[in-house]
Amino acid sequence: MKNTARSVNNRKIETWQPRRGWLVTATTTLALLLVLAPLASAEYGDVVINRIAEQEGAPPVIFPHWFHRIRFRCNVCHTELDFEMRVGANNINMDALQQGKYCGACHNNEIAWGLQNCIMCHSGKEGLKPQIKGGHQTSGPGRW
Amino acid sequence: MWIRLVNVITLLLLALTLPALAQEPSAVNTPKHKPLAEDGLHDPSLPAIEILQEPGEVLGALPSTTSGNMVDWNKAVRDGYIQPRATLEEQGEVETLDLDIYFPNTAGADVVRFPHREHTEWLDCSNCHPFPFAEKAGATPVSMLQILMGEYCGRCHGAVSFPLTECSRCHSVSYEEYRKIREQQEN
Numbered sequence A: 001m002k003n004t005a006r007s008v009n010n011r012k013i014e015t016w017q018p019r020r021g022w023l024v025t026a027t028t029t030l031a032l033l034l035v036l037a038p039l040a041s042a043e044y045g046d047v048v049i050n051r052i053a054e055q056e057g058a059p060p061v062i063f064p065h066w067f068h069r070i071r072f073r074c075n076v077c078h079t080e081l082d083f084e085m086r087v088g089a090n091n092i093n094m095d096a097l098q099q100g101k102y103c104g105a106c107h108n109n110e111i112a113w114g115l116q117n118c119i120m121c122h123s124g125k126e127g128l129k130p131q132i133k134g135g136h137q138t139s140g141p142g143r144w
Numbered sequence B: 001m002w003i004r005l006v007n008v009i010t011l012l013l014l015a016l017t018l019p020a021l022a023q024e025p026s027a028v029n030t031p032k033h034k035p036l037a038e039d040g041l042h043d044p045s046l047p048a049i050e051i052l053q054e055p056g057e058v059l060g061a062l063p064s065t066t067s068g069n070m071v072d073w074n075k076a077v078r079d080g081y082i083q084p085r086a087t088l089e090e091q092g093e094v095e096t097l098d099l100d101i102y103f104p105n106t107a108g109a110d111v112v113r114f115p116h117r118e119h120t121e122w123l124d125c126s127n128c129h130p131f132p133f134a135e136k137a138g139a140t141p142v143s144m145l146q147i148l149m150g151e152y153c154g155r156c157h158g159a160v161s162f163p164l165t166e167c168s169r170c171h172s173v174s175y176e177e178y179r180k181i182r183e184q185q186e187n
Helices: A001-034 A063-069 A074-082 A093-100 A135-139 B002-020 B024-029 B054-059 B073-079 B115-118 B144-148 B173-185
Strands: A047-049 A059-065 B101-102 B111-115 B171-173
Touching: A063 B073, B111 B115, B111 B173, B171 B173
Parallel strands: none
Antiparallel strands: A047 A059, B101 B111, B111 B171
């Protein structure tokens, strides 16, 4: 009887141990996730425009999508102003802006501050690559 | 033996984690939106940092979600929190299209419902048609891999519109429901 009881107990332990192993694995994974959890960074959709800015001696431009979409629907810039929906695909340069193209359509002292306010847009850190702050761009196989 | 090793590693990791957990209450108090000076993009030594609008000042007052800008942009427009212009010059008229498109070939995931209405609130037909989407339902071979690579839906979702981690916001219709919808459409 004792032997049977022990063997039953042993069997219980045998079946229980793998579960404990799972628990340990789960805890480890959770701990790892918490340690490695990415910290909040720039606002979602922020674009770094630096195709030529730094080459030409100005800091990179930081374009906040959130600020603009409160005031304009997407189609205003992405249809009326011909902004291609792809970082780096637009030939943005100060000459075009001064002719009223791209940002220059609004940043003309009428709708928004004029182009003489260089520092308002050219406000980025040194050496930033052209990019957009997004979900798959920062943690997956994005192509931005 | 290996279990003991794993236990040691777990305890070590927990020890590393606990300080982070202890900071949780203060993390709740800190705003969801990083100040521009700490966002990793703006140079805090440049003068714009004093003048530019802080995201937290504005976005915190809009209806919230748990991803992207933490803003439910559709609700914000629908309920009048914001009135973004439809054209450059004036307020303009927004022409919406109330038409749902279903993507049923989802390899077992729930069927995707694409609502034209929410999209036409923001976009022009020409933003999506004829490129990257043909106007005929089912004519464009869309795959999740391409979306993750920034094509099709991924041109916006994952960059500006809600991110691709929000699976169930698109994969939102069970096959059972989809069958009923199809039956209704056919009758």
